[in-house]
Amino acid sequence: MTTWLDVPADHPFGVTNLPYGVFSIDGSAPRVGTRIGDHVLDLGPCAEKAGMESYAVWSAPTLNPFLALGRHAWSSAREWVTELLTNPARRDCVEPHLVPVESATMHLPFDVADYVDFYASEHHATNVGRLFRPDSEPLTPNWKHLPIGYHGRAGTVVVSGTAITRPSGQRKPPTEESPVFGASARLDIEAELGFVVGGATSLGSPVPVADADDHLFGVVLLNDWSARDLQAWEYVPLGPFLGKSFATSISPWVVTMEALRAARVPLPGQTDPRPLPYLQGEDTADGAGTAYGLDITYEVEWNGTVVSRPPYRSMYWSPTQMVAHMTVNGATLRSGDLFGSGTISGPDKDQRGSFLELSWGGREPVTLDDGSQRTFLEDGDTVVLRATAPGPGGTTISLGECRGTIGPAVHPQA
Structure with missing residues (x-):
């Protein structure tokens, strides 16, 4: 599986990985992103532009609302993010919301319950x-x-x-x-x-x-x-x-x-x-x-x-x-x-x-x-x-x- 981004096929944060984290930039509100190569993709704006109700989950300061949705939602979200990064038609939507990893401040990704x-x-x-x-x-x-x-x-x-x-x-x-x-x-x-x-x-x-x-x-x-x-x-x-x-x-x-x-x-x-x-x-x-x-x-x-x-x-x-x-x-x-x-x-x-x-x-x-x-x-x-x-x-x-x-x-x- 390849991405239209300039990410080597053997990059350890390639399209087969796509981990989730919570990040902010220059004191902005923390929100959910996924890592692709040496960038963080801000998921909220991508979902909002697509008219998806899930933009509220991605705009949250922790992963907890997403965690609460369960396995079906997790699988659907992974399919959506993968499609964003492998379909060249999504490029204009995605590129404005890519943030260099070195510019992002990472936060505790979820509120620990127990x-x-x-x-x-x-x-x-x-x-x-x-x-x-x-x-x-x-x-x-x-x-x-x-x-x-x-x-x-x-x-x-x-x-x-x-x-x-x-x-x-x-x-x-x-x-x-x-x-x-x-x-x-x-x-x-x-x-x-x-x-x-x-x-x-x-x-x-x-x-x-x-x-x-x-x-x-x-x-x-x-x-x-x-x-x-x-x-x-x-x-x-x-x-x-x-x-x-x-x-x-x-x-x-x-x-x-x-x-x-x-x-x-x-x-x-x-x-x-x-x-x-x-x-x-x-x-x-x-x-x-x-x-x-x-x-x-x-x-x-x-x-x-x-x-x-x-x-x-x-x-x-x-x-x-x-x-x-x-x-x-x-x-x-x-x-x-x-x-x-x-x-x-x-x-x-x-x-x-x-x-x-x-x-x-x-x-x-x-x-x-x-x-x-x-x-x-x-x-x-x-x-x-x-x-x-x-x-x-x-x-x-x-x-x-x-x-x-x-x-x-x-x-x-x-």
Whole structure:
């Protein structure tokens, strides 16, 4: 598929991608656009000129009204945008509303309703288990029976580029009898994939694996910043709290699940044990099944040095299984819900998606290209996540980037 725009066929933001985001120019009101090549297409004026009622959705300051319309509207909109960019007859309508990417200010693409973070990588969970429970089995007994997760804080999800303030809180050094208060000394990242939900459900109505795709709109890159020392002291018995809730960064472009259709792959294998029936997928013509994985390759850059390339295709649990488990007790979905995959880690050392794993608990420093060494994040450090996936016809789909720089703690003492 080609476009009349001067966009190379192999451009990672070509016509097979078409992610959605919210942008503004020179202080104008934020509104919805799609990215094509190195431009943003302002969708509202195009829809208004065509006499389409959907112009109001595209003129909104968030994607939430569009998310609420559901799967049929998402598919119809993709067909319309694709036609705009591939039919030369649409050129006069489209060209006046193309904005260079460098001229656009990107905003949080949707108002986050609820935020849940999962723990879906067997390699990550095994590494963490070996670090913290060296004399026990690395995986907890429930891990292969259900997608483990926790509820996070929706209000601290921020768009890529937002400065991250080092958190402060209680931590208990192993050499001390009592906890102390101060800035986190073991600040970490977690390279994750975030799933954006649309289409609300009713209380008491579970979503089966086979129907979960009706609510999966798209994905964003997600960095679950983690204060490991705060987390270690607080997480027993109820799990993460202040060590996670201070900030979660996401990329500005939401890549649709339709754009990622060619990236679907079978899961690595769930045979020992086999999941309970409500988590089992069904076969599909593409061989990936309704409980599928995704062939997405990440790179984690630390102060300009790529230190890891985690493969998402190694994840144990499917996003559709996460939706099914998240709702099996009758909990609702809301348009704008966000759930993270959990840290993406592969079997090799250079595929680990957190610095906790890369430095093996701080015992094996990571050497950057400038010769400096790191175990955890220092003030001024910048982390960038990037990822790509295969698209149809040999094309490449870019998920963009998710960037954050660490600033000093505001209240390091109390």
